[in-house]
Amino acid sequence: MNADAVIDRATAQRDRILCAARRCFIDHGFHAASMASIAEVADMSAGLIYRYFDSKNAIILAIIERQLADKRADIAELQPGTDFAQGVRDLVARWRSGDVRTMNPTLLLEMSALASRDPQIAAALCEADRVTRSDFATWLVQRAASSGVKIDADAAQTRAFALQCLIEGLAVRIVREPGMSDHMLADMLAMNLPVVIG
Amino acid sequence: MNADAVIDRATAQRDRILCAARRCFIDHGFHAASMASIAEVADMSAGLIYRYFDSKNAIILAIIERQLADKRADIAELQPGTDFAQGVRDLVARWRSGDVRTMNPTLLLEMSALASRDPQIAAALCEADRVTRSDFATWLVQRAASSGVKIDADAAQTRAFALQCLIEGLAVRIVREPGMSDHMLADMLAMNLPVVIG
């Protein structure tokens, strides 16, 4: 049993816990999800969780951090030629299918609501949103430049902001009307995206 | 003390409770808000609340229903000549000022998250969203007609849908970045609203 194995073990356990917690938080909400339920889903005793996380709150924070890291990674992988309308439609499809690797829209809402009460979470989300907006604005500028077009930095920020609103608005919509017709969704995107990302 | 007075009394009490609950739910979230805290804000005993509501859940439902009714009323009052960009900016300003008569954005998120767990709430929200979208689509068609323009019913629905996304996306933004600059907000609206509401 070498050091790597130990690290892997611990990492795997933390991951098991975070996945289980994510599932529970989505299913019952942060407050209603009990440590016992998380332990059950993670298939371990409740006490063991505390070997890997200081508290229930620490788990929430860890989940938030992981989501943010994933989001940044997604933006970093954006290609200049990406078909954005298709990308957003794919995102919605992943939301609907409950894909584990994608930010869950219900979790997004709950995390956001939490931010209005917990300063630590508020700071984390606010900073992360600023960063991802800048990341995306930079991408917009570069993509335009590669087409010989010059975009003002402020304008790029505003467009990135608009995209955040659009995507998060969609997330709310999907949660409130999961059966929303694909047709209307596509039409809406076709109408809005051009002014947002050109 | 005639029957009307009794009804008024009961209605007033229910209202006191709902206002207090709204305040507590915004401040602490549905789950973290205790019946005791609601009773304290409503300036009555905890036990008395149960004379007017069956359970804490019933209060949540009542609040949701009231919010939906308010929203429909707002749409019904829309004038054909309304300046929409200004209207949305005013809405955001009311959000920020914590106006009591306006749907609170944090509450919006929490309610929406709740919908993904409680079928009753899900049905209520879904139906209400459909209705308000239709209300607004109708308004769009009529406004266009009064300008001699004919809008397709489907197109109107799509535009109403886009507006829902935009406003709810803004709500998420305001909760996550309360300090968001008015400037960027105005720019974003100036960019998006024309394609949405013409």
Place this chain on the structure above:
Amino acid sequence: MNADAVIDRATAQRDRILCAARRCFIDHGFHAASMASIAEVADMSAGLIYRYFDSKNAIILAIIERQLADKRADIAELQPGTDFAQGVRDLVARWRSGDVRTMNPTLLLEMSALASRDPQIAAALCEADRVTRSDFATWLVQRAASSGVKIDADAAQTRAFALQCLIEGLAVRIVREPGMSDHMLADMLAMNLPVVIG
């Protein structure tokens, strides 16, 4: 149900809890005594205790405060002609009989041990000991004065200090050797008390 009755009720409940807690603390120690066991002895639900005390620690503090008040009252009632040796023998007898109105020696030890860890308790005990020592020193001076003897204030303090040591030492002894012979006890007091209280 007037205000007095409410106050009486609350006071009676607090008393029930304190008595039960005292019993449990003596029987199992502060840490080992569970809120559940206290509730059972007090014949009420565990949750109800929290209507009258903020926490388990608050109960400990309340017990300490009550003991101190009792001790001061005892000193205040001292008569100039009191037979001290007899008084101390009576005290030991009450210790042995488990009299509820007398400071329990085991509790004395546990409270004292607690003081070396909890600053709040430490401060309370330290201050109380100073006060009761002064009370007793004053009594010594006055008793001597009434016999036409003048005692130096410092000397009186030292004698009061000695009496504290003697009585607390006896408490330790009684706890460790409950079967200690009355004879040796009386002899020891006859030997020591004269130099302490004259």
Place this chain on the structure above:
Amino acid sequence: MNADAVIDRATAQRDRILCAARRCFIDHGFHAASMASIAEVADMSAGLIYRYFDSKNAIILAIIERQLADKRADIAELQPGTDFAQGVRDLVARWRSGDVRTMNPTLLLEMSALASRDPQIAAALCEADRVTRSDFATWLVQRAASSGVKIDADAAQTRAFALQCLIEGLAVRIVREPGMSDHMLADMLAMNLPVVIG
């Protein structure tokens, strides 16, 4: 690795554990001290402790036994010409300095309180106190004899008893009033010791 080495190893380990436990028990009390904290201070894993002690309780018992053995050894080393007042003042100084080789006063109180609950501990303490009292009484008789004075055996027992009370009373005092002035302490001893040990 011969048998002696194995024994030494085991003894050393037991000692490490007992020292660590003593430290933890003094700092947090028997109950509040966790096996994990003892293991950490002893610089070993929690599980390993169970190779040397059956349970946490067994550790407590071992510590008590060791303290008793130490005390007897101290008495055995008493010289006829010892300056007792000085000796007691030194003892108090060691208490205050937290000397590791001296019975800690807080531990003394906690051990004593434990005796009123655990018959095994009660018996051990009671017997040990009787033995040390006899040891000391014998020393008193011999010292007197070496000065040509004859002391009655019962009287010697009573004096030894008085000394136990005095010292344990001092221990309580030191725990409850750590800042106690050296001056008053010396005065008190000067007043009491002569009648106790002559």
Place this chain on the structure above:
DNA sequence: AATGAATGAGCCTTCATTCAT
């Protein structure tokens, strides 16, 4: 109509102890 005392279930967390390695 109104109070608030009372309950009981459940929550987060800790910890002595065991055991596979």
Place this chain on the structure above:
DNA sequence: TATGAATGAAGGCTCATTCAT
């Protein structure tokens, strides 16, 4: 011999809900 992951049983505390008054 030694580790530390794992468990399960409490423990302190909160809270929605009920009910006698």
